[in-house]
Amino acid sequence: MDACHFRCAEGQAFEKGHFEREQTRTCALFDKTGAAESIDCSLFISGAAKMTAQNGFGQILSPLSVDEALAAMAHGAVPIAGATWVMRAPLRHEPLPGQLLSLSGLNDLHDLTIDTKCASLGAMTTHDKLAVALAPHADLSGLAAAAGNSANPGIRRVATLGGNIATSAFAASDLAPALLAADATVILATASGQKALPMETFLASRAGLGHGGLILRVEIPRSPRNAAHARLPMRKAGDYPCAIVSISVSVLAGMIADIRIAVGAVEPTARRWTALEDRLIGTAYDPARAEAEARKLTDGFTAREAIDAPGWYRLSVLPVLLRRAFLKLQAGV
Numbered sequence: 577m578d579a580c581h582f583r584c585a586e587g588q589a590f591e592k593g594h595f596e597r598e599q600t601r602t603c604a605l606f607d608k609t610g611a612a613e614s615i616d617c618s619l620f621i622s623g624a625a626k627m628t629a630q631n632g633f634g635q636i637l638s639p640l641s642v643d644e645a646l647a648a649m650a651h652g653a654v655p656i657a658g659a660t661w662v663m664r665a666p667l668r669h670e671p672l673p674g675q676l677l678s679l680s681g682l683n684d685l686h687d688l689t690i691d692t693k694c695a696s697l698g699a700m701t702t703h704d705k706l707a708v709a710l711a712p713h714a715d716l717s718g719l720a721a722a723a724g725n726s727a728n729p730g731i732r733r734v735a736t737l738g739g740n741i742a743t744s745a746f747a748a749s750d751l752a753p754a755l756l757a758a759d760a761t762v763i764l765a766t767a768s769g770q771k772a773l774p775m776e777t778f779l780a781s782r783a784g785l786g787h788g789g790l791i792l793r794v795e796i797p798r799s800p801r802n803a804a805h806a807r808l809p810m811r812k813a814g815d816y817p818c819a820i821v822s823i824s825v826s827v828l829a830g831m832i833a834d835i836r837i838a839v840g841a842v843e844p845t846a847r848r849w850t851a852l853e854d855r856l857i858g859t860a861y862d863p864a865r866a867e868a869e870a871r872k873l874t875d876g877f878t879a880r881e882a883i884d885a886p887g888w889y890r891l892s893v894l895p896v897l898l899r900r901a902f903l904k905l906q907a908g909v
């Protein structure tokens with residue numbers, strides 16, 4: 577077998593033939609065609625992966641290139657980033673994946689660059705890193721607030737951008753509406769090459785992601801807009817929000833020149849509120865008026881009924897969240 581390299585927790589590269597026999601757990605080694613051969617390995621790739629292994633996961637692979645990752649995914653391996661969603665499979669009464677693929681060794685996925693034209697955010701960027709890096713930039717501050725207020729500090733240190741947006745079953749993602757408002761594009765690696773999908777298109781197609789699409793990064797065009805994010809958790813920090821409004825707006829002489837508004841957690845998938853955008857463009861920047869207009873247009877949503885909140889409640893708080901998002905920007909526009 578023509579072995580590819582995989583990497584263990586300590587960052588040490590190894591391949592078939594160089595492997596030490598005292599290791600006890602199982603990893604797989606893939607050749608260039610993706611064919612796998614089991615080897616023993618107790619060097620798990622991260623704390624989270626170690627925990628999931630003890631809870632019944634099978635093999636954990638740690639590829640060093642996107643091609644190796646795609647080959648493993650083609651054979652059924654499930655990507656694992658921060659593991660904060662994957663590890664909760666039993667709570668959702670879902671089976672644990674038999675073979676996991678750590679993305680931690682894919683260096684490009686950890687890159688984060690911000691220049692005057694584009695913010696390029698690697699899929700493995702954690703929420704806390706996003707929050708810190710984006711906060712100084714007015715046009716990116718909605719995404720910074722989404723990342724910095726999601727979940728709790730422990731989760732924010734490990735949960736990633738890619739993991740947050742990959743799961744179609746996760747309705748309350750904070751990053752999805754913020755990325756919609758920011759006009760983001762998702763860059764995917766697939767067996768047939770790289771694809772750049774506008775966030776809307778990505779969200780509509782991501783249910784099939786498990787069959788081969790690997791999120792590499794998200795790109796956001798820089799703009800002279802201001803952005804804000806308003807969310808409502810039901811009880812305390814750490815709860816999922818029952819409704820989210822993200823806005824990105826440019827204001828000229830007190831009038832709204834352009835605006836993108838995105839709503840999360842209300843329907844199963846985040847989406848733009850284009851009817852409200854159309855109503856507000858060309859009008860004065862006025863939080864109270866924006867709330868009043870929003871109240872007339874909530875019937876365009878089919879709100880989720882779920883254990884945290886009934887659908888009618890999600891709709892009733894949307895206009896208030898919109899006003900709060902407007903108020904956050906009022907001093908700066």
Ligand SMILES: Cc1cc2nc3c(=O)[nH]c(=O)nc-3n(C[C@H](O)[C@H](O)[C@H](O)COP(=O)(O)OP(=O)(O)OC[C@H]3O[C@@H](n4cnc5c(N)ncnc54)[C@H](O)[C@@H]3O)c2cc1C
Binds near residue numbers: 736
């Ligand atoms: C108590 C708690 C509260 C939370 N509250 C919030 C909140 O308020 N707001 C919020 O937005 N999030 C919240 N989260 C986080 C959220 O629920 C997910 O757990 C998290 O976003 C998943 O990110 P991850 O990196 O851990 O993904 P993982 O669990 O590693 O993976 C999740 C899914 O994404 C896939 N995946 C991961 N990376 C990629 C990639 N690069 N390409 C393709 N597929 C990929 C995996 O295969 C898996 O299917 C909370 C989590 C917890 C535990």
